[in-house]
Amino acid sequence: xxxxxxxxxxxxxxxxxxxxxxxxxxxxxxxxxxxxxxxxxxxxxxxxxxxxxxxxxxxxxxxxxxxxxxxxxxxxxxxxxxxxxxxxxxxxxxxxxxxxxxxxxxxxxxxxxxxxxxxxxxxxxxxxxxxxxxxxxxxxxxxxxxxxxxxxxxxxxxxxxxxxxxxxxxxxxxxxxxxxxxxxxxxxxxxxxxxxxxxxxxxxxxxxxxxxxxxxxxxxxxxxxxxxxxxxxxxxxxxxxxxxxxxxxxxxxxxxxxxxxxxxxxxxxxxxxxxxxxxxxxxxxxxxxxxxxxxxxxxx
Amino acid sequence: xxxxxxxxxxxxxxxxxxxxxxxxxxxxxxxxxxxxxxxxxxxxxxxxxxxxxxxxxxxxxxxxxxxxxxxxxxxxxxxxxxxxxxxxxxxxxxxxxxxxxxxxxxxxxxxxxxxxxxxxxxxxxxxxxxxxxxxxxxxxxxxxxxxxxxxxxxxxxxxxxxxxxxxxxxxxxxxxxxxxxxxxxxxxxxxxxxxxxxxxxxxxxxxxxxxxxxxxxxxxxxxxxxxxxxxxxxxxxxxxxxxxxxxxxxxxxxxxxxxxxxxxxxxxxxxxxxxxxxxxxxxxxxxxxxxxxxxxxxxxxxxxxxxxxxxxxxxxxxxxxxxxxxxxxxxxxxxxxxxxxxxxxxxxxxxxxxxxxxxxxxxxxxxxxxxxxxxxxxxxxxxxxxxxxxxxxxxxxxxxxxxxxxxxxxxxxxxxxxxxxxxxxxxxxxxxxxxxxxxxxxxxxxxxxxxxxxxxxxxxxxxxxxxxxxxxxxxxxxxxxxxxxxxxxxxxxxxxxxxxxxxxxxxxxxxxxxxxxxxxxxxxxxxxxxxxxxxxxxxxxxxxxxxxxxxxxxxxxxxxxxxxxxxxxxxxxxxxxxxxxxxxxxxxxxxxxxxxxxxxxxxxxxxxxxxxxxxxxxxxxxxxxxxxxxxxxxxxxxxxxxxxxxxxxxxxxxxxxxxxxxxxx
Numbered sequence: 035x036x037x038x039x040x041x042x043x044x045x046x047x048x049x050x051x052x053x054x055x056x057x058x059x060x061x062x063x064x065x066x067x068x069x070x071x072x073x074x075x076x077x078x079x080x081x082x083x084x085x086x087x088x089x090x091x092x093x094x095x096x097x098x099x100x101x102x103x104x105x106x107x108x109x110x111x112x113x114x115x116x117x118x119x120x121x122x123x124x125x126x127x128x129x130x131x132x133x134x135x136x137x138x139x140x141x142x143x144x145x146x147x148x149x150x151x152x153x154x155x156x157x158x159x160x161x162x163x164x165x166x167x168x169x170x171x172x173x174x175x176x177x178x179x180x181x182x183x184x185x186x187x188x189x190x191x192x193x194x195x196x197x198x199x200x201x202x203x204x205x206x207x208x209x210x211x212x213x214x215x216x217x218x219x220x221x222x223x224x225x226x227x228x229x230x231x232x233x234x235x236x237x238x239x240x241x242x243x244x245x246x247x248x249x250x251x252x253x254x255x256x257x258x259x260x261x262x263x264x265x266x267x268x269x270x271x272x273x274x275x276x277x278x279x280x281x282x283x284x285x286x287x288x289x290x291x292x293x294x295x296x297x298x299x300x301x302x303x304x305x306x307x308x309x310x311x312x313x314x315x316x317x318x319x320x321x322x323x324x325x326x327x328x329x330x331x332x333x334x
Numbered sequence: 335x336x337x338x339x340x341x342x343x344x345x346x347x348x349x350x351x352x353x354x355x356x357x358x359x360x361x362x363x364x365x366x367x368x369x370x371x372x373x374x375x376x377x378x379x380x381x382x383x384x385x386x387x388x389x390x391x392x393x394x395x396x397x398x399x400x401x402x403x404x405x406x407x408x409x410x411x412x413x414x415x416x417x418x419x420x421x422x423x424x425x426x427x428x429x430x431x432x433x434x435x436x437x438x439x440x441x442x443x444x445x446x447x448x449x450x451x452x453x454x455x456x457x458x459x460x461x462x463x464x465x466x467x468x469x470x471x472x473x474x475x476x477x478x479x480x481x482x483x484x485x486x487x488x489x490x491x492x493x494x495x496x497x498x499x500x501x502x503x504x505x506x507x508x509x510x511x512x513x514x515x516x517x518x519x520x521x522x523x524x525x526x527x528x529x530x531x532x533x534x535x536x537x538x539x540x541x542x543x544x545x546x547x548x549x550x551x552x553x554x555x556x557x558x559x560x561x562x563x564x565x566x567x568x569x570x571x572x573x574x575x576x577x578x579x580x581x582x583x584x585x586x587x588x589x590x591x592x593x594x595x596x597x598x599x600x601x602x603x604x605x606x607x608x609x610x611x612x613x614x615x616x617x618x619x620x621x622x623x624x625x626x627x628x629x630x631x632x633x634x635x636x637x638x639x640x641x642x643x644x645x646x647x648x649x650x651x652x653x654x655x656x657x658x659x660x661x662x663x664x665x666x667x668x669x670x671x672x673x674x675x676x677x678x679x680x681x682x683x684x685x686x687x688x689x690x691x692x693x694x695x696x697x698x699x700x701x702x703x704x705x706x707x708x709x710x711x712x713x714x715x716x717x718x719x720x721x722x723x724x725x726x727x728x729x730x731x732x733x734x735x736x737x738x739x740x741x742x743x744x745x746x747x748x749x750x751x752x753x754x755x756x757x758x759x760x761x762x763x764x765x766x767x768x769x770x771x772x773x774x775x776x777x778x779x780x781x782x783x784x785x786x787x788x789x790x791x792x793x794x795x796x797x798x799x800x801x802x803x804x805x806x807x808x809x810x811x812x813x814x815x816x817x818x819x820x821x822x823x824x825x826x827x828x829x830x831x832x833x834x835x836x837x838x839x840x841x842x843x844x845x846x847x848x849x850x851x852x853x854x855x856x857x858x859x860x861x862x863x864x865x866x867x868x869x870x871x872x873x874x875x876x877x878x879x880x881x882x883x884x885x886x887x888x889x890x891x892x893x894x895x896x897x898x899x900x901x902x903x904x905x906x907x908x909x910x911x912x913x914x915x916x917x918x919x920x921x922x923x924x925x926x927x928x929x930x931x932x933x934x935x936x937x938x939x940x941x942x943x944x945x946x947x948x949x950x951x952x953x954x955x956x957x958x959x960x961x962x963x964x965x966x967x968x969x970x971x972x973x974x975x976x977x978x979x980x981x982x983x984x985x986x987x988x989x990x991x992x993x994x995x996x997x998x999x
Contacts, residue, residue: 189729198675198795218797218804249799 035159037108037150038100039067040118042076044111049260051304052110055289056152058302062167063160067108070099076114079226090131091138093121098143110152112184112259116192118149123191151185153258153288154194157202164209169297170321171211177291178215178252179203180243182262183223197221203256206288210295217250219243224265240265241273244281254284254315256291263287268309284312294321337369338460339395340453341386343377343402345432350375352436354446358401361450367461369393378408383415390419397460401429401453406856422465424908424986429456451999458998462991468905471965473559474658475899478503480551480842483511484530485873485884486663487537492892493661494542498899501655502537503546503565508612509534511665515595515689517696517703518749519881520741521776527611527698534613548618552652554660554842555931557965558868559904561657569648571619572605576643579615581607583635583644591623597690599708600700605635605644610698619644659868659895662852663888664838666874669724669731669828676795677723677825683709684803685796685823688739691746695753705753707822714821717750718805719743719761720793724828726764731828732849738880739826740767744777746824747786759786760818762793762807770882789816796823829878843930844869851877862891865968866930867906870894909986910967911974913960917981920958924973924982932966933973935959 045053060067073096082089097118100107109115125132125145136143150158181203186195195202200221204214222243229236243266247255257263267285274280285308293303300322305312317324340362344350355373362371370393374382377400389395398421400412405428413423431449439445475498479490482504490502502509513519514534516526537543546565553564572583587603595608602608604623607615625632626646636644668689672680684707686694697703707714721739724731740763747759766788768774780786791808798804805818831850832838839846844864845853852875855863862870872888873879879887898904915938924933939956960982962973971984983989 196675199679218795218799246797246799 035064035155036066036068036105037155038070038103038105040070040073040076040096040100040107040109040114042073042109042111042114043078044260048264049111051307052260052263052287052289054302054304055287055293056110058298059289059293059296062296063156063163065108065155065160068103068105070096070103070107072099076117078113078117082117082120087134087138089117090121090124090135093118094125094135094143095139095141097121097145097147097149098139098141101143101145101147102141104147106147107149108152108155109149110258110260112151112182113261115149115151116184119191122149151194151258153185153202153206156288156292157194157205161205161209164292164296167296168210170295172291172295172319172321173211175212175315175319175321176215176251176253177207177212177256177286178217178247178250178254179207179220180224180247180255180257180262180266181220182257182259183221183226185258186221203258203288206292207256210291212291215250215252217246217252219246222246224262226261226265229265229269236265237269237273237276240269241277244270244273244283247283248281252283254286254312256286256288258288270310282310284308284310284315286312336367336397336461337393337395338365338367338397338399338457339386339389339393340365340368340371340399340401340457341377341382341389342371342373342431342453343382343400344373344375345377345403345436346375349402349432349436352439352442352445353431353449354442357446358431358449358453362399362401362453362457365454365457367397368457370395377402378411383411383418386412386415387419390416390421396421397425397427397463399427399429399453399456399460401431401449401456403432404428404430404434422467424466425460425463427456427460427463429453454998455995458994459991462988462994463986466908466985468908469964470903470905471557471559472903473899473901474561474656475499476501476655476657477659477661477895477899478551478561478563478655478657479661479663479872481511481663481665481873481875482506482509482537482545482547483663483665483873483884484513484533484881485665485875485888486511486661487530487533488885488888489661489663489872489892489895490537490543491533491540492889493895493899494537494540496896497542498896499542499544501544501546501657503549503551505548505550505568506608507548507570507606507616507618508608508614509537509545509547510609510611510613512689513881514609514611515597515696516692517699518745520745521770521772523745531611534611538613545614547614551838551842556656557932557963558866558906559658559898560965561660561868562654563657563660564652564654567651567653568618569621569650570616571621571645571648572617573643573645574614574616576641577616577639578641578643579607579617580640581617582638582640584617586634586638588632588634589623589625589628591620596700597687597693599690599693619646659870659898660842661870661872661888661891661895662842662844662864662875663872663891664832664835664875666829666878667832669830671723671825671827673730674723674825677720677793677823678796678798682796682798682803682823683707684714684821685825687825687827688742688746689827691824695746695749705750712821713754714750715754715756716758716760716818716820716822717747717754718793718803718818718820718823719747719759719826720805720823721761721763721826722792722828723825724830725826732830734828734849734878735767736826736829736878737767737883738829738878740765741770741773741776741880743824743826744780744786748780748784751780751784751786759784760805760820761786761788762805763788763790764792770880791816796820829874832875835875842866842869844871845929851875862887862894867968868898906964907969909969909984910964911962911969911971911982911984913962914981914983915959917979918959919979919981920960921978922958922960923976923978924960927972927976928967929970929972930966930968932963932968933960934963936961 077092207214225236225239359373417423555562589604590601592598593602621627693699725736750759791810793807835850870891872891873884
C-alpha cells in the first residue's frame, strides 16, 4: 500500500526517532512511504493563530500535491495531522472555502483522498502482517499509551478514535505482546510549546502526566506525536530532580516498539537517542541483547 | 354579485408602523368584488368588531376579508363576529399582514406593496369561499389516562371526581412513576412518598377509576369522542383476584435480578412488586428473570402460595375499549451518562445519577436512607454535584434545559450537608435557574444555611487516583482550574423523552418535536391539547417538568377532558378533506400519506351510463374509491397535494380557491 509520507518539520529534527522507526518498519509491513515531493510547512500552531485562511491554505498545498499523485497522505505528527484534517474538513463542508483555497494555492484540490494518521495506516493495514513478523514479543512490558490532545480531537473531523478513551495505541501495545495499563491521563495536554515559553505552567502539565503514568504502574510511555515525545522525554530528568526522585519512565514511539518486536536493532529505530535511557528497560526485559554482550560480539 | 368587505387592522403600531394601512384600505376599494373597505386601530376590539357587523348589514356584504394578524391568533374571533351578523363563518378570510409582513419587514413602501398583494389574494379567495357547516359526532363518556406517574394519577383523580369513568393504564406493575422513587421534594422538603402514596390509594379506591397496571396501549383507532383503544394486558402469572398480596412468594423466590426501582443498586426477586407501597399490591412474574421460565424447573412460588394464585400458563391479553378522550402522561426517562467519556463512561461506581442518589438517601432505599457510596459502602465526606449533564450540551446531549435539576441538586447538596457530619458538598453549575415559587429562597438556603459550595464552571473530567475520584474543573469566576478530591460524584442527568416516545406518538396519532417530546397544539394558548382532537398531554412527556408543573398540567388536561365529556355530542371542524368519487381512481396513494389514519378505501358499486369502452351501457361495475373519515380528518391537506387525479379537495382550501389566490398575484 503506497502513501504520500509527510514528515513535516519535526521528523528530521526533534522527532528523528519517529522517522527512523517508521521508515524501518513500514517496508516490512507492506507499507510504501513515498515522501511527498516539494512539501511545505503545515503551519501547525502558528498559522491558525494568525490567519484562519492561511492555516487552511498551507496544508492544502501539500494535500493537493498528494492528490495529484493519487495518494492519501500518511502523517506521523499529530499537529500536522490536525491541520491537514481541518483543511480537508473545511474544503469538504463549504464550496466557498473550497473555491477560495484552490485560488490561493493555485491548484485543484477536491479532498478526494482521505488524510490518514500514520498510526491509522498501521492499524488499518498491517496488524495481521505484524503478527507474522513478530519475533520478540514484548511480554511483560507494562506500557501507558499516551495520545495527547490532538490524536482524537476535535471530534468534528478526527474520527479515528474515541476522544475521551482512545484505543489505537493500546491496540498496538497489545499487538506487540505488551500490556497496556489503564490510566487517567491518556489525553491530558502535554503543554505543547508552553514548557519552553511558560515553564511554570508547562512543567506542571508534563509533571501531571508523568505522575499518573507512574501511579498506573507503567514501566514506559508510548506516544505517537513528536511534540508529546519531546516534552515527556526531554523534560523528565529536570522534573525528577525537582521532586528529588527520578521518574525513570522511558518514552517510546509505537513504531519503535513495533520495530523491537520485529527484531530490528534498537539503533536502527533511534532508541539510543532518547534523553531518558530507553535501552536499559528493553535489555532488562531481554527484548534486546545487553550492551555488554553486544560489545563482546557473542551470541545473546 | 358577491360583495366583499375589507377591514384593515393597525394592530396599534404593530402593523401601522411598517405598513400604510390607510393606503391599503383605499387600494382595496378598487379590487374586483370589493364593495366596502375601511381601516381601524384595533379590529379585534369590541368597537372594531361592531364596525364589521355594521358594515355587513349596511352594505349587504356576503364575504369579509380581515387584514390583520395570523389566523392562528384571531381567525376564530372574526369568524364568531361575522356569524353574529348572520354570515356563515367560513365566508371570512384573513390576510396575515402582521406575522407575514409588518413584523418581518422594515421598508414601509415595500411592506405596504406586499400587504396589498396579500389582501388581493385574500379577496380573490374570499370570492370563491363557500358556506361550510360543522357536523356532529357523539361523545363516549369514558376517559383513558396513559401513564400512572404523578401526572397520570392526578389527571385520573380530577376526571373521576367529576363523575366520569377513567381507566388508568400503567406499563409497570405499580402506578407511582418516578415520583415514587424520589425521597424528598423541593422546595418544601415534603417526603415524596407521604404526598404520593395517599394519591395512589385514592386512585385505587376511587369508584370511577380502574387501574390497568402492567399493561400497554397497543393500538388507537377512531377519533375524538370515539377512540377504540386496544390495550395489551401483559401476563402477570398471578391471579389478581385470588392473590392476597401477602408477599410470601417474593420472599421465597430463588431468582434474583437487578431492581429497576432501586436503580440497579439492589436485587429483587423474579416474582415481585416494585416497592412495598405498590398499587396494585399484587406481584407479577418477570419471565426473563424467573428460573421456571428459563429452565422449566422451580415453581417454588406456586407451591408456597396459600391462595393458589400463581398461574404459569397466564398469557398476554388484548382488550379493546371505547373512550371519548385520552390523556397522555407517559413521563420521561433520564439521559444515560455512560456516554460522557470524561466522566468515565460509567466505569466508576461512585459516579452516580441524581435518581440513584434519591434511592441512596431514601429511608426505604438500598441503604435504608444512610448515604453510602456504591463502591465500598463508606459514607462519602466530599460529594461533588455536576449539573447540566446531557442538558444544554448540543454535542453529546440536548440543547434544552431540563428545568428541575438546579432545584433537586440544591436539595441533594442540602441533604448531604444535613445527613453527613463534617461533609462537604460542591456543586458545579453553568447557571442557577430557580423560576418557581419559593425556589430561589430554597437555593439560597442551601448556600447560606447549609454551606453548600457552588462553583461556576464545567467539570472537564473525572479520574481515579489512589481510590479517590479526582474532579477536575474550572472556576470561571476565579478564572482558575480546580481539582476536588471527591468520595462520590452525583450527575444531574438530563430529562429526556421516553425511548419509545416517537413510536408511541405514531401509534396514537400525535406529533412530537425534535427531542421526541409530544407537541402541544400551541406553546402558549393550548398547552395541554395536541393537534389530534380529544387527546391531551400531562406531565414530562410534553417537556421537562418538575412535580408542581406536572400536577398543574394534569389538572388542566383533566379540565379539558371533562369539558369534552360533559357534552353529548360535539360539532366538528368542517375544514376536512372531501373526495370527488367521480374523479377518484382508487389508487390509494392518499391512504399512507394521512398522518391521522383518516382515509380508507371503500368499494363503490355503480351503474355505467352510456356506452363505454369496457362494457355495454347500463352495466353494473364495482371500483375502489377513497373515503375520508370526517371525525379523524384534521384538515392538514397532505392528501390533496398527493392526489394524482385531483379528486381530493380540502374544504375551505380547495384547489380552486388556492388557484384564485395565486392567479390574483
